[in-house]
Amino acid sequence: MGIATGQRTVRRGDDTPLFRRFLDSGWQLLPDAIRELHSGTGTGRFSGSASVEQGISALSRSIGRMAGFPAEASGIPVTVRIEYRKGKERWFRDFDGHRFTSTYSLGRRWFDGLICERFGPVKVGMALVPKDGQLRYITRRWSLLGLPMPGFLLPKGQMYEAEIDGRFNFHVEIRLPLIGLLVAYKGWLAPES
Numbered sequence: 103m104g105i106a107t108g109q110r111t112v113r114r115g116d117d118t119p120l121f122r123r124f125l126d127s128g129w130q131l132l133p134d135a136i137r138e139l140h141s142g143t144g145t146g147r148f149s150g151s152a153s154v155e156q157g158i159s160a161l162s163r164s165i166g167r168m169a170g171f172p173a174e175a176s177g178i179p180v181t182v183r184i185e186y187r188k189g190k191e192r193w194f195r196d197f198d199g200h201r202f203t204s205t206y207s208l209g210r211r212w213f214d215g216l217i218c219e220r221f222g223p224v225k226v227g228m229a230l231v232p233k234d235g236q237l238r239y240i241t242r243r244w245s246l247l248g249l250p251m252p253g254f255l256l257p258k259g260q261m262y263e264a265e266i267d268g269r270f271n272f273h274v275e276i277r278l279p280l281i282g283l284l285v286a287y288k289g290w291l292a293p294e295s
Contacts, residue, residue, distance in 0.1 A: 204220060
């Protein structure tokens with residue numbers, strides 16, 4: 103994928119949507135469908151279809167269940183409700199009845215200069231890189247129960263958003279060192295009428 107470098111000057115305390123504020127001038131490089139999903143105020147509702155793949159080991163499946171990730175399936179309905187509040191995006195995902203939640207926010211202290219996603223006790227700091235019509239998420243740091251964790255245990259994988267046929271598409275792959283694939287889910291979303 104290559105090396106991505108840069109520096110962000112993030113304005114805190116204004117009511118500009120989180121991703122637009124974080125990306126600053128990089129916001130204009132994103133396709134319309136990505137900007138639409140991340141530029142809401144109040145609550146946004148989206149629906150579409152997704153496929154989920156789980157890791158093959160018993161350990162990866164156990165960790166996936168504990169983390170609340172959905173079971174393996176193909177072509178299932180997915181809905182996402184996003185609450186845009188106080189500089190954060192809280193995502194309520196429903197994969198055919200299986201629900202899980204995460205919150206995006208600006209990184210502070212150890213996560214400064216990154217966008218963070220929190221799943222329960224796990225927080226992951228990521229660089230956002232707009233490139234070739236995609237918004238790529240590159241993991242940089244993580245913590246468990248508020249304690250910084252070592253980089254060699256950092257969850258990785260390909261994660262990006264794109265616009266395909268005018269719709270918002272997502273691809274999330276989470277791999278753990280020594281364990282391999284934990285979960286991968288991909289699909290599309292469109293605003294609900």
